[in-house]
Amino acid sequence: MGDVIMRRLCSLFIAAALYTGAIVPADAAQKWGIDGEMIAQFEAKVVDLLCELSGDCPASCGGGKRQLGLVRDDGTLLLAVKSNTLFAGAALDLLPHCGERVEVDGLIISHPAMVIYMLQRLRKPGDTDWVRATAFAEDWKRRNNTENAKRWFRRDSISGEVIRTFGKVGRPDIVPPPSE
Template sequence: MRQLGQRIAAPLAACLLAAPVAAQDFSEGSEAKSWNLAAEQPARFEARVVDILCELTGDCPENCGDGRRQLGLERSADGVLVYPNKNAQPAFTGAVVELLPYCGREVEVDGLMIDDPDLGARNIYLVQRIREAGGDWVKADRWTGEWAEAHPDAPGKGPWFRRDPRIRAEIEAHGYLGLGEEADAAFIEDWF
């Protein structure tokens, strides 16, 4: 009996010790749309929305920093802090606007996980939809609408990133290459 106990305890301990480094599969039930990225994996899981800076340092303002700070997803199944870098829009837009309404709350998310050892990418996430327990799914595509509301008089035509006042000011000051007007002019003449 004693030997049996040892035989059971050793593999169990080894299994538990290995758990934090073993990649888990969170693809079950996911309806995430592919972005045809080399390292993407569908991932649907429950998590708590957290202010990452607060989690790491204890510096915790109200409401997760009101949108200034990056937000994380502390996964319920294993406590891993997933970093949502991207929302669902193909428009150079992050995930904070989508997650901020859920600051400190438990949610379920669906999207694409990026784990690429060659680039050092671990637990990087593109969130496509979010819901609270028992609630309806909400698409993570609010960013451009929020921008449009905040910039009703932004000049120019085209998508937000061509019209954003801060981006336009940076390009006006330092050029598209960041090297100044002369470098831009020489390159544009040569390239196009």
């Protein structure tokens, strides 16, 4: 009798957890603890945002020099602003799929001013294997002839110049002293 009750309680607990979303598949996107975040896995078309908004549409979504986004089946345009690499966008991960449909896994961050998408993984519809959104880190390592992109932003010459010019918070009056 106790075994039956235990199985029913376990089944009830699992059903309640699934209903409330407390159990997430092990291969799903990871939450980051951001207000308004929601795990979101869906199919969408990869687009050049400027093209979508203004009609200025160069070939190949601007060849990696433009911000890319995702258009969902209901017509919703999402800015894909983050990848799995710290302080890096998702454009290089999405660029090979310009104009194509992809399945994405990540976080939608809803804020009254804007809704954005933080890409963690992607794949072509129907594929079984996910690809982690780390193209920026791989590209940075290649361009900088190094094996390690960890904390790339502290070693990047372009980022360093921007920080020296505009400060860490984008204000020129808060410029750190030159490093020696």
